[in-house]
Amino acid sequence: MRKGGKRKSTSQKQETEVKASSSSQENQKENHKLTSQAKRAKTSKPQPQLEYFEDKRNLEDLWKAAFPVGTEWDQLDSVYQFNWNFLNLEEAFEEGGRLYGKKVYLFGCTEPQLVPYKGENKVICIPVVVAVVSPFPPSDKIGINSVQREAEEIVPMKQMKMDWVPYIPLENRDSQVDRLQSQMFILSCTQRRPTKTAPPSPGLSIGIRVALKQRKIDRLKKYEYCLPYFYQPLKEDELEQSTEVQIIFPAAQKPVFCEFDWELDELDEFTDQLIEADELDKDKKDAFKEFVKERVREAKKANRQAREARKKALEEMSEETKAAFVNMRFYKFYPVPTPDTPDVSNVKVLWEGS
Secondary structure (H helix, E strand, O other): OHHHHHHHHHHHHHHHHHHHHHHHHHHHHHHHHHHHHHHHHHHOOOOOOOOOOOOOOOOOOHHHHOOEOOOOHHHHHHHOOOOOOOHHHHHHOOOOOOOOOOOEEEEEEEEEEEEEEOOEEEEEEEEEEEEEEOOOOOOOEEEEOOOOOOOOEEEEHHHHOEEEEEOOOHHHOOOOHHHOOOOEEEEEEOOOOOOOOOOOOOOOOHHHHHHHHOOOHHHHHHHHOEEEOOOOHHHHOOOOOOOEEEEEEOOOOOOEEEEEEOOOOOHHHHHHHHHHOOOOOHHHHHHHHHHHHHHHHHHHHHHHHHHHHHHHHHHHOOHHHHHHHHHOEEEEEOOOOOOOOOOOOOOOOOOOOO
16 A cells, blocks of 8 residues: 555656646746747837938029139138028019029129127128120120239130030930030130039039139239139220229339329429328339239220220111110129028128119
């Protein structure tokens, strides 16, 4: 009996161990299942959110494409630091706009102005676009002028690597340029660009700035004083020619800067006043007078040549060309206000009809 009872006890013990082992395996499977689910939940990637971008407007980069002629090179980056909006210019080309259906030539320039921005007044280089309505290029020359120069220098555009080129709206950029009947032309600087550097804007590349900086300082400065030279033979006869000359007389101490009007000023009296004001050394009086006389002779010669050139141009001009000059119109566009750009509404310098 004892032996039988012992076997029964042993059998019960083994059965209990089997049940415990089976229960443990089931628990392990359940734990593994829960762990796998937790891992899958933890490692599952979030679904990417869809980003929506506004379609670019057809003429959105027109203001950037027009070369900012006359802008100082070290100010170019500041011009593009803001995302300026020229929606007014774009709308002018739409049906009902003042430029709709017309042949237009555009160039850029800049105006440094003190304007409020983010709670303080700052000097901002404001981009401006000038549109010229004309059936032919309104100018093929560039005027170079500054306070330091004795007279304005008129040179061909191509000498300064500039020219009028077609502007292709965004919707037509997949088409062949030669097949498009472009009505929009922009002034572009065609200085050779390095192939390694992509341009920050269609109008001007970093390569242009780098290439130009390698040139002589005088050549570089010419670009900062450039503006298209517009010749109006029908109107210039109505204007009085200037009788003033800019004088920059070289001297050991400091150059003498002044303006001399050969109709209003008397040379001896003018020179004595400079000496009394300690602007001119007394021993330089005769040299200064000869210098002024030479500048006056040059200015009178330039006026005479300009009159003769206008007379000849009028004699050779067709009636169609005369009508084109009469109907030529200039329009000036400033950027429109946006939350991200300075407000320039109080510093606009507008022309008649702009």
